[in-house]
Amino acid sequence: MSQNFENFSLIGFFVLFIILIILMGVIIFIKKDNYKIRISVGMNLILIITNVMVFDPLFSLIFIILLVFNLLYFLFFILKLKIIEKKEPIIFLGKLDNSISNSKMKKSKESNKHNKGVSS
Amino acid sequence: MSLSPIFFIAIFPAALLISGVIVSLVIKSDNGRDKIHLIISLCNLITSLIVIMLSILFPNRVIFINILYSPTQYFLMSIIFLFQVIFSIFIKYTSKDFPNSFLFDTFSFLIFLGLLGIISSINFLTLISFFILIIIMIGMIFYFGEFRREFNLLKNYFISCGISIISLMFAALILYIDTGTFEFSSLGNIALSEIARNLLSILIILGLGVPCGLFPFYVFHLKKYFQESDYFHFVILMTFNYISTIIIMRLLNSIMNSNSISLFIILIISGIGVVIAIYYIILELYTSHDGFTYSIKKLLGYSLICDSNLILLLFANFYLFPEPIRNNLLNLLIFLYTSLIIIKLLLSYSFIVTANKSNEDNFRLLGNFWKENKIFGLLLFLSGLVLIFPVIFTFFYSLFLYYELIISLLNSLVILISTITIILLIISLLIYLLFISHIFIQVYISTNVSYLERESSVKINKNLIISFSILLIASLLGYLFIYAFSPYWYLGLISF
Numbered sequence: 001m002s003q004n005f006e007n008f009s010l011i012g013f014f015v016l017f018i019i020l021i022i023l024m025g026v027i028i029f030i031k032k033d034n035y036k037i038r039i040s041v042g043m044n045l046i047l048i049i050t051n052v053m054v055f056d057p058l059f060s061l062i063f064i065i066l067l068v069f070n071l072l073y074f075l076f077f078i079l080k081l082k083i084i085e086k087k088e089p090i091i092f093l094g095k096l097d098n099s100i101s102n103s104k105m106k107k108s109k110e111s112n113k114h115n116k117g118v119s120s
Numbered sequence: 121m122s123l124s125p126i127f128f129i130a131i132f133p134a135a136l137l138i139s140g141v142i143v144s145l146v147i148k149s150d151n152g153r154d155k156i157h158l159i160i161s162l163c164n165l166i167t168s169l170i171v172i173m174l175s176i177l178f179p180n181r182v183i184f185i186n187i188l189y190s191p192t193q194y195f196l197m198s199i200i201f202l203f204q205v206i207f208s209i210f211i212k213y214t215s216k217d218f219p220n221s222f223l224f225d226t227f228s229f230l231i232f233l234g235l236l237g238i239i240s241s242i243n244f245l246t247l248i249s250f251f252i253l254i255i256i257m258i259g260m261i262f263y264f265g266e267f268r269r270e271f272n273l274l275k276n277y278f279i280s281c282g283i284s285i286i287s288l289m290f291a292a293l294i295l296y297i298d299t300g301t302f303e304f305s306s307l308g309n310i311a312l313s314e315i316a317r318n319l320l321s322i323l324i325i326l327g328l329g330v331p332c333g334l335f336p337f338y339v340f341h342l343k344k345y346f347q348e349s350d351y352f353h354f355v356i357l358m359t360f361n362y363i364s365t366i367i368i369m370r371l372l373n374s375i376m377n378s379n380s381i382s383l384f385i386i387l388i389i390s391g392i393g394v395v396i397a398i399y400y401i402i403l404e405l406y407t408s409h410d411g412f413t414y415s416i417k418k419l420l421g422y423s424l425i426c427d428s429n430l431i432l433l434l435f436a437n438f439y440l441f442p443e444p445i446r447n448n449l450l451n452l453l454i455f456l457y458t459s460l461i462i463i464k465l466l467l468s469y470s471f472i473v474t475a476n477k478s479n480e481d482n483f484r485l486l487g488n489f490w491k492e493n494k495i496f497g498l499l500l501f502l503s504g505l506v507l508i509f510p511v512i513f514t515f516f517y518s519l520f521l522y523y524e525l526i527i528s529l530l531n532s533l534v535i536l537i538s539t540i541t542i543i544l545l546i547i548s549l550l551i552y553l554l555f556i557s558h559i560f561i562q563v564y565i566s567t568n569v570s571y572l573e574r575e576s577s578v579k580i581n582k583n584l585i586i587s588f589s590i591l592l593i594a595s596l597l598g599y600l601f602i603y604a605f606s607p608y609w610y611l612g613l614i615s616f
Contacts, residue, residue, distance in 0.1 A: 038145055041226055044253065045141065048237070051249040052186050057302055060245040061292075067249055068285065071256040075278075078223075078260065079271050 016050060017059070020066060027073075040074045126174050127182040130189045133164040133197065137233040144225035150217035153225055157208035160229075165201040168194055186243040192612040196239045196366065199461060202595065203359040204232055205588065206469055210352040213578050214475040216266055224264035227257045231356055235363050242616065244295055244302040247367070248288045254360060255281045255331045265350050266479075273348055276341035280330045288327035291320055304616045307374045314380070321375050321382035325389070328368050332361040333425040334432060336392040339400065346421030347413065351475045354417055355468060358424055362461050365428040369435050370614045378439055378446075386436040387537065393429030394544050397422050398551050405555055416481045419555050420468060426548055427464070431457050437541045440534045445526050447611055452518050454610035455603045459511040462596045463503050467556065469589065470500040474563060476578060480571040483559050487566040495582065497564040499589055504556040506593075510600055512549060 023043055030036050047067045054060045140160045144153065175191035182189040207228070215221075230253065237250035259277055263269055296302060298316040312320070329335055333342050345357065376382060400422045403409045410418070431453065438449040473496045474486055490497050519542075527535070602609050 037223065041141065041145060041230075044230065045138065048234075048249060048253060051246055052237070052241075055185070057245060057296060060243075060249075060302075064245060064249045064252065064289075068252055071253065075256060075260055078263065 016046075017062065020046065024066070024070065036077065040070060040077075043070050044074075124178070124180060124182055126171065126178060126180070127184065127189060129167065129174065130171050130182070130194065130197075131184075132167050133201070134233060134236055136160050136163055136167075137229050137236070140229040141226050141233070144222050144229065148222045150221055153221060154208070154212040154215075157211050157225070157228075158205075161201060161204040161208045165198065165205055168198040168201050172198060183242070186246040187237075187240045188242045188616075189240060190612075193240050196363070196613065197236065198595075199458070200232065200235050200239070200359060200363065202462075202465060202592070203355060206465060207352055207355045207359075209469075209584070209588065210355055210472060210475065213472050213580060214351055218264060218266050220264065224261055227261045227264075228356065231257050231261070231360070235359060238363060238367055242304050244292050244304065248292060251288065251328065251364075252285055255284060258331075258357060258360060261356065262345060262349055262353055265353075269348055273344045274341075277331070277345060280341045284327045284330045287323045287330075291323035291327055294319055294323070304371075304374060307616075312375065314377075317375055317377065318380055318382050321372055321380065322385060324368060324371050324375070325382075325386060328364050328371075329432075332357075332364045332428065334365065334368065334390070334393065334428050336389060336396055338393070338425055339396065342421065342425070343418070346418045347415060349417065351417070351468070351471060354420065357421075358464065358468065361424055361428055362457075362464075365431060366457070366613060368432065370616065372435070373450075373614045374616060376439065383436050383439055386432060390429040390433040390436065391540070391544065394426055394433060394548060397426035397429060398548055401426070401551050401555060405558055412482075414482045414484045416471060416474070416483050416559060419559070420464075423552060423555070424464065426551075427457075427460055430545060430548055431460075433541055433544065437538055440537065441526065442529065445522055447608065448522055449519070450614065451608055451611045452515060452522075454613050455599065456511065456515050458599050458610070458613075459596060460507075462592060462599070463507050463511070466499055466503040466506070466589070466592055469592070470496045470503065472496065472585075473580065476574070476580060478571045478573055482571075483562045485569075485571045486563045487569045488564075490564040493580075495585055495589070497560065500556065500560050500564070502593070504553055504560075506596060507549070507552060507556075510596075514600070514603065 020043065023039065027036055027039050027043070030039070044067065047063050047070065051060055051063045051067070054063065137160065140156065143156060171194045172191070175194050179191055218224075234250045234254040234257070238247060238254070241247040241250060259274055259281065262274055263271075292302065294316055298312055299306065299310045301310075325334065346354070349357070372382075372386075401419060404414065404418050404422065434453050434456075435450070438446055438453060441449060473489060473493045474481070477489075478486070480486060523538075530538075
């Protein structure tokens with residue numbers, strides 16, 4: 001009984017492994033963020049549960065490497081797309097000063113031009 | 121592979137956590153997320169308590185492929201779910217609805233699932249996979265909250281995660297090359313070579329210890345986490361820290377010899393860790409070294425890491441003793457550890473009211489909470505009181521009884537190491553009492569108040585608070601009861 005179960009599980013996990021690789025490809029090419037997040041979380045769950053069920057050390061190692069890749073991709077995806085945003089926009093003081101000084105510069109340039117125009 | 125009915129009750133919490141992940145992904149709304157957290161955590165806690173009762177009646181061990189369910193595992197499960205209930209109460213009273221909170225919920229359920237996996241896995245690769253999931257998820261949830269946080273804050277933390285993953289992979293390779301298996305249960309039968317033993321123990325300490333701070337240089341990667349995180353992030357980090365310390369002790373217990381070099385490395389590393397933690401607690405309490413932060417979260421964080429380093433120091437010290445007394449002392453150590461966990465739970469639980477009222481965690485700005493919130497003040501006071509009387513008294517009484525029996529058989533080096541360890545233990549316990557009393561006086565008694573209140577603080581349900589605090593104190597009494605009437609019971613927590 002257990003031998004049959006092991007053979008069955010080995011074939012099953014091989015198929016699952018191919019499906020997971022395809023899913024990882026799908027995640028990268030999907031454009032909508034919501035689906036990306038859901039499929040990634042689903043992938044994590046599947047990888048963890050299969051890691052519990054796998055007997056073979058090689059398969060287990062491959063699943064761990066896939067898990068690490070998936071988690072890192074997920075992390076950088078979250079940080080890169082800035083889906084974690086604050087409700088109110090942040091205004092940095094440095095930028096504010098620059099923008100003020102830029103506008104002042106522009107104004108002064110315009111006024112200079114204007115003055116020159118008047119004088120000419 | 122025979123599955124008993126208890127097994128299906130034991131996997132019920134894991135199934136609940138997975139359903140929590142799915143529900144929070146599908147519903148994706150902010151309304152009622154606190155209720156989902158509270159219901160799932162309470163169901164988990166009740167189930168684990170039922171399973172503990174059942175395991176006393178039928179003390180069997182159920183192995184399901186790479187997972188083991190045994191009575192000691194159920195006990196650790198109940199500790200994890202105590203933390204989860206506190207986490208959900210913090211979510212209820214301190215977390216406002218923030219953007220993408222559904223993702224935060226999903227990650228938090230995944231973290232608790234990973235913690236369950238860590239304590240019950242009997243295969244090294246399974247343990248690694250759960251551990252990797254947890255450390256990266258803990259880094260991710262830091263970015264969810266009311267305020268936006270920069271990536272640079274946790275750059276060092278993620279570097280430490282990388283170090284940990286690489287060293288765990290190397291440890292797995294060495295284990296497989298030397299023994300041909302990944303299962304912990306076979307470690308007792310197979311004799312490991314001395315070099316593999318030393319390398320494995322060092323890699324395990326590095327791998328499991330670095331992300332949670334069991335290393336003297338934790339200040340560089342966890343300080344920002346303590347300072348910038350919210351209280352609910354902190355509770356998750358606390359759970360992870362305590363559970364991974366238990367797992368380190370469990371792995372080292374099955375790998376190490378009493379005369380291995382790695383014991384001395386652990387003694388030095390954890391000794392320096394304790395000293396640095398004490399130094400930083402004093403700096404935070406009395407000086408403006410860190411820019412007048414006087415932060416409660418930082419104090420709690422340093423004390424949390426001091427706990428883990430201290431327990432590992434005592435573990436290495438007790439391992440130097442001869443065989444029959446060593447087991448007694450390790451049993452005593454795990455009793456101290458579980459009691460310290462409950463005390464820290466009480467301590468962190470008492471900060472719900474301050475976190476509910478304001479975002480401020482500078483204890484010098486907070487104050488005058490005694491009038492309206494006597495329950496929380498009493499809990500804070502109790503956490504110090506419980507530490508003094510039942511725990512420290514029982515620990516030192518038993519410790520000196522054992523020392524009296526064995527002191528003539530020890531050599532001078534072991535006596536010197538144990539003296540230094542006990543002095544460090546006493547100093548760190550005194551420092552705990554110092555900062556508990558300091559925070560109590562500042563937050564509850566002092567009337568100098570200058571903090572900004574939240575616009576809409578949630579009204580706290582007193583029945584929930586009182587019932588849960590009674591549960592915490594009852595569990596502490598339960599641990600004392602177990603220690604008094606069932607010797608060697610705690611030793612099961614660090615053996616496979």
